[in-house]
Amino acid sequence: MAESDPKIAAQDWFTVRKRNARAGLRKLVAIIAENRTDRAEAPLPLHKSVYMSDARNAAEMEHVFRNEPIVAGLSGDIPKAGDTLVFDSVGPSILVTRGKDGVARAFLNMCTHRGAKLVEEKEPWSGPRPRLVCPFHAWTFDPAGQLVGQPGKEGFANCEIGARNLIELPCAEHLGLIFVRANPDGAPIDAAAHLGDFGPVLAQLELHRAEPVKKGILTADANWKFALDTYGEGYHFKMLHASTIGVTHYSDRNVYEPMGRHHRVSFPDLSIGELVGKDESEWPETDYGGVHFLFPNTVIFFGAVTPGVYFTQVFRLFPNGAGRMFCQFAVYAPFGVESEEHRAMCEMAYDATATVVQTEDYRVASNGYANLVTAPDDFHVVLGANEPALHGVHRSIAAACKMPLDQIA
Template sequence: MAERDPTDSLTPDWAASRTLRAHEIRRKIVTHIAAKTTDMAEGPLPLHKSVYTGGARFAAEREHLFLRQPLVAGLTGDIPQPGDYLVFDAAGPSILVIRGKDGIVRAFRNMCTHRGAKLVEQSEPFTGKASRLTCPFHAWTFNNLGGLIGQPGKAGFAGCDIGARDLLPLPCTEHLGLIFVRASEGEAIDAAAHLGDFADELALLELHKAVPVKKGILHAQSNWKFSLDTYGEGYHFAALHASTIGQTHYNDIAVVDRFGLHHRINFPDNSLGNLVGLPEADWPETEYGGVHYLFPNTIIFFGSITPGVYFTQVFRLFPDGVGKTRCQFGVYAPFGVHSDDYRGICEMAYDATAEVVQAEDYRVASHGYANLLTAPEDFHVVLGANECAPQAVHRHIADAVGMPL
């Protein structure tokens, strides 16, 4: 059992810790703005088009990443109370993630052990609440600990060793407000080992306090990695997002901090240019924010759009075939919904972000992927040295699936 709420008498003042981290990041950003530079890789990285279009590589990614890696199925706030459950089906098998009456989160195949029917027929991002789950086929019933507690016609299964089975469990743990699930049977998930040093950064977000406000699904007609690349660089802000973030943020300036397989990126807004040449003692207070990438497929944005108004946005990208991306997107109130007005602001943040991502980022990803399908066999895309975060992601994915770039 992992902790649900890491708060105790020794817990740091997370707000103060976020402020300190924000100062560290801002110092790096102002240096880049002054020099008109950005964090860089050692050099450009050419990628053969098959990195995105190849069937063998895609099959390896499904096997080694989406079935074997710990994946974020949701946040603590998605199923906060005993009996709450969510459907997690984007990784492949349909999975139920349930908080039992004992408060522990468990994952089970969404499959009755009688004839394999789905216990819950809705799809992600569906959530519900139940003390028991009854199969719609023959009414076998299970409690929220996964145990079989009702079996109509029980006499018909007498003498069968597998005629009375509990739900089939999958590895699951809850850590720092994140619920991790592995979509195949195997050893328990060690979330702390998976996150490594990145756990200290994620702790700053206090994700165990986040309350879901609005969720939905975004789609791209592209390989999932082609869509994921768009979250890792600000080189496209001025051109693709000319009417939105391209007006408020610097183009092609970013601070990238790596933590093993994971990273955090910070993109500077235009106001930080006013700090160039100003003594740090005269800098105004700042607020923490950043784009946090959890290997292999999750992006968590935490920050404020206007001072004091925070959002947590979670993007989880999954392949829906080699050439399709299904993104589970949700906006959360980081520290709870304290008013109807604030809820409305969070809902508007969902709508505005979904519109930009779908109409701009995923539009160009879809068009680019379509071009790759018909490009010459020796065609390579190229990630510049200024696109160092996507470079690292591709290298880590290639290492995980055992297929060099």
Template sequence: MMDTKSPLEKILSPAERRRSIAVDHQRRSVRLIRDGETDRSDGPMTNDPAVYVDADWARVERKAIFTEMPLLAGFGVDIPEAGDKLLFEATGVPILVVRAGDGRVNAFLNMCTHRAAKLVTECTRSKKMTCRFHAWTFDLEGMLTGMPAKESFAGIAKADRGLIRVPVVEWAGMIFVKPRPGDDEIDIEAFLADFAPEVAQLEFERMRLVKATRLEIDANWKYALDTYGEAYHFNSLHPSSIGSTHYTDRMCYDDFNPHHRIAYPYKHVGAYIGRSESEWPDEPFNAVHLLFPNVILNVWQIDAGPAYSIYRLFPGETPDKAFALTATYRPDTADPDVDDQPWIDLHDYIEEVVTTEDYSVSADGQRNLAHAPADFRVVYGSNEIAIQNFHRRLAAYIDAERAR
């Protein structure tokens, strides 16, 4: 088989690759700040508010996006040992992910095949799973191994009552599922395409969880997600937080259709204008990644070391409700003498900002859209290229689903 890796990918380690991208973002940021510019599209784009408020749109979206696309269920480091488990119920489908004895991950509907009771309620490490209703027991491959009073089930073969599989794949430290019954393979590298090496270099297999929370959002999931895709609002919405540390309306945008990566330049980068690159200090890798359709992977550098902030946004019961599953991880290679508190503080700080500023303004906008006239259209400026591309690509998936 032909080796399709570029020479750059063959030579550079993940750390070296991140460093190379950080240098590229640094150069581009200096030019954009110098020129008073940002990466942008050819012009503004309008969009029908139905994408945020319409129940039929939301119904089709659940099928096309939140049933048939690979979704990030968790990370391999969350279930490192055989018998470890995680529950993924964000789409409404109860999914159980387990680490098998040979190191693979399996995913099943979290449903006992006796009378559909919830099988696993607590994610303790064990090599068998016993239903609390009637004590039917299953192994890590989903096979039924224990059936009390089996004489009452004459003619029912245990081999036919295994757990119902769900498509799952573990790749580059990430666990993806399609939240529906099935045993089809997920070709995650085909889905990620050119974005695959950009994600792999983040080394998610070398981190550990510090804190996780769930945030309720009184807005459509896309309205909240849009807030991660532009710097136009930094000064006005975040004057004492990100607006005080980063340039407003300046960003480096890297497109990996349908995914993307954004670098928002810090204000100190402006001091490099007019200076030789040899005099520039090394800038750490900082970037916001959209893992289409609903995941923000934010890589920061804090004084204690790198930090990974993960935001997974999901639709709620109605188009005007959503929630975010947020998590902060630290590298497992960070100085073990540094406790978790700096990463906990970062998690709490970001949560305060997004809930009181981003998600708050999203809720206001969502309520207003419900009362907008029929001919009203939202508009995304050319400086909001990431949002434009996200909505175009999402609409293409919705159109394809409707055409079936």
């Protein structure tokens, strides 16, 4: 079954979140009181080739998407033995299954007879498949990847049945996240090491309890990092999101907390201003929330949109060549769906967020990207010091590819 930490009960995580919400509130009140925002040391220019170069895109596909641990889904996407999900966003079609022993495993979605696709659905499909039956000649595999059925077996007389199991990929389930390395020859995944100091931050989200409610795909005609940049700064709230977050939150104010290659970024809502100058004992109890970036491509927004009603929104961004991208977007009920009304609220959260992201964030990303194409050869975009999360993301991705940020390639 999905991993949970038996040492920490749900009630205790509630307490942990409340405590961390208060600590976060102190930081947000401080930046409003002092009229400042967390900043990088200096602005960071990025040559347009960082977004446009085919060579850089190829390097990212190889070093980042093929060889880093990538989030394929949450534990709740395959809650029961025999459940399977398709993960095909990094290139090869991959299946993630949950075996009878409760273990999540990943395999190439490829029959070992003559290569047919075992599950023909595309991501974000998931469902029960206690037996993976090939649509071509009906070879059959169990969720542990073992070949358990082979019609006309005598035709393969000298071919050991056990020698034709599915091709397994490194996979690890940790803190409710399922990581896959899309390289069959890659090293096993040490998820705790991959997360480092970010692990304890993610643990409080109790992602192992999250139940999927609605999933879909958002797209932009832009490099995937150009779209990813829209998730890391609140500088654009007032202008771009003038009728949504722009009226509820401060613009250009953020608390940025890097943890290795990951980070959390928090944006103050307008109610924070009322707490300035008040004794902490007068502050209201607030709910924990924040934008959690998991290197290289996953953004988890966790928060209570109305007090006490949490949503977990997971955005996983992927390249589709250098100049196009897509996002696997999913909304989860963080602690399970409690009622039909709750389900409807989660669905509405999906629809509202998808609309804003697609028609506002990804609109400016697509339009801006078209401009980069015709911009002068030496054009650089510039990440402001007030957009520190973007600096961290670009530096980490470039480092993984062993490429500088100013290279024209």
